[in-house]
Amino acid sequence: PASRYSVIPLKLEQAPAAQASLLAMEPETGAIKAMVGGVDFFRSQFNRAIQAQRQPGSSFKPIIYTAALDKNYTPASIVVDSPLVFEEAMKDEKWRPRNYDERFMGPTTVRDALAKSRNVVTIKILKDIGVDYAISYARLLGIQSPLSRDLSIALGSSAVSLLEMTSAFATLDNMGARPDPLFIIRITDSAGNVLEENAPKSTPVISPQTAYIMTTLLQSVIDYGTGMRAKSLGRPAAGKTGTTNNLNDAWFIGYVPGLAAGTWIGYDDEKPLGRAETGGRAALPIWIKFMREATAGMPAKSFQTPDGLEFARIDPETGLLAGPAAVDAVFEVFKAGTAPTEASSGKGKSSSSDFFMIDTGSSPARVKKAEPEEFAD
DSSP states (O other): OGGGSOOOOOOOOOOOOSEEEEEEEOTTTOBEEEEEOSSOTTTOOOOTTTTOOBOOGGGGHHHHHHHHHTTTOOTTOEEEEOOEEEEETTTTEEEOOOOTTSOOOEEEEHHHHHHTTOHHHHHHHHHHHOHHHHHHHHHHTTOOSOOOSSGGGGGTOSOBOHHHHHHHHHHHHTTTEEEOOBSOSEEEOTTOOEEEEOOOOEEEOSOHHHHHHHHHHHHHHHHHSTTGGGGGGOSOOEEEEEEOGGGOEEEEEEEETTEEEEEEEEOTTOOOOOTTOOIIIIIHHHHHHHHHHHTTTSOOOOOOOOSSEEEEEEOTTTSSBOOTTOSSOEEEEEETTOSOOSBOOSSOOOOSTTSSEEEESOOOTTGGGOOOOOSOO
């Protein structure tokens, strides 16, 4: 009879071979709210949230775009997504950067290029604004690790820490003021005497207008780009996925008003995570799960809009003001005085002169290690 047998619940578990890390920061104070350095502290005491340096892939692109916003680029600026070849005469080598989907979109707005993580567009922007200029912005945002002085940094070729990346994104959430990471607020002895006390500190490094516009660009990543899964959070959020060559590293760095968090997953020996294990698939679900719990008691707020901005109805095909015949016009945000003044005919435009570009002498030394991420997550 069935009553003679006991029911014993069983489950099959497999210890994860890949490692993961998470770091959450309060942008206004820099206070570290949560930190996970690995899967199991008893298996490894190495803290991957602050000690590991890994290639960030496309999660580094927002730093390039932030620099570009302060060098005459706007969300409506048009850049041609087209084949690009760099030749290095001394080594008789060529570098042909590609997009994840192996396709080119032609004339593309800055907003769409970041949302859909177009590699070639990012490289063209970096080439235009200058590598040293972009690196200077990385330093402003808190990236302290060594960065290669070549175009490959557009694809996240230089290794950085999760703490650095999360601090950079927290700066955007904090209206352009970079918070110093605050791990310990106060230490007291058994009698209550204060042995150590640290006060929050932040440094304004970019304008509130630049930070806000960049935040809206990162909201588009979630609205219709590589980070669409984060829409399930059900509140305003901004962020960026990152995936490196051969799927060795998967990242998602993002924030809601008042809380920034970054997640990373990969193997310590840098072997591939596996087919399609991209930032949007491997790292983003961790971020969503954490953020859902961490923000459960927080009201859903919109990002604060600073003064000094203007909004205009734009034709996304041309980046110009939407004319009477414009199709799918959108409202776009600009720094005051930078919105286009010319109206579009509504028929769109394209440029063939930039559809195939060749450059010489700029072949990045580390490009084979840095590669794109997906659009379809």
